[in-house]
Amino acid sequence: MSDPILPVTRRALLGSSAASVAILTAGEAKAGNVAASAASIRMPVSLTVNGTERLLTLDPRTTLLDALREHLQLTGTKKGCDHGQCGACTVIVNGERINSCLSLAVQHAGDEVTTIEGLGTPDKLHPMQDAFVEHDGYQCGYCTPGQICSSVAMLKEIARGVPSHVTGDLDGEMRATDVEIRERMSGNICRCGAYSNIAAAIADVARG
Template identity: 75%
Template sequence: MGSAATAAAAGTAPLVAQGTSPSPAPINLPVKMKVNGKPRELKLDPRTTLLDALREHLQLTGTKKGCDHGQCGACTVIVNGKRINSCLSLAVMHEGDEVTTIEGLGTPDKLHPMQAAFIKHDGYQCGYCTPGQICSAVAVLDEIKRGVPSHAQADLTAAPGATGEEMRERMSGNICRCGAYSNIAEAMADVAGASA
């Protein structure tokens, strides 16, 4: 049985149909965007996600690849002031956009208030989800400030408040496998000046 399988495998033709040539290599497209305040120009395969462009082409590895299906939030970045899952978005879709990653929020010498609050309230354990959690938390407080409604509001016409329930609802797309949710809520409340 083994020799028959070997003979069959050895005798198979290449996957290119007879009379055709192999598919040409993908064409790389130019993409210009501002990343963390700096203009960047890349030439990318049009199938490259924003996540892979950031990590593999710009070496901004703070943004993490978790599930790669938009379910965990580890890849959350801020694009034109709104948070997105960068694993679900193609880089070529962001021509001219402003992208902020965890590296663009603060530096070790000058932390963003949310980064400092995460440290103060121990809003991380293993730290893998933390960059996405922080980017999302920053954007959540901005959403609340701009009056963007959420499912947690009883009255969608009223201005949302930075309540614990409101922030938890908005952060529900960011998963922490270590379970540091209460600490994350405390960090957000500290920055928002609200009660967690």
């Protein structure tokens, strides 16, 4: 037996549409208010960046990457994917390399942050910067600040004996072999494909 067909009058249809619009509008207004109040929250954050204490007042949703680039004008650190996939935003925090796009600035209150600007200057390059120049470890240069920050911290990981996925003998001496360097740097993507020269530059520094 088929369902009875209910008559739908023009008045009833318009009435229910108006009610739906009213509900949606109220919901959107509420969501808008939540977003607006979230946007108006600011928090003080103190970071030590390249040896200097910096006090910022930030929306708590600000990433460390945006705090560095947009609030401190340290634009050496690059935004590639903004999703933790390319490594262009790598900085060193308390001696460890991190993807600054994946970390909120407020999580780093009191931390020591080193960016590419803090590693060396044009007059006094860091040995890794020198080696990248020497070995042509870049083409467009977009990934280079991240590659250099990452490699500086990576060699310290090896010196501390932190194993990687390809480390065979956990009890033996850990060395910066080509395989170790390539594995440990695999989170830093270079769209220009300067990998061979990057690895050569890092190996040069590792050899001291």
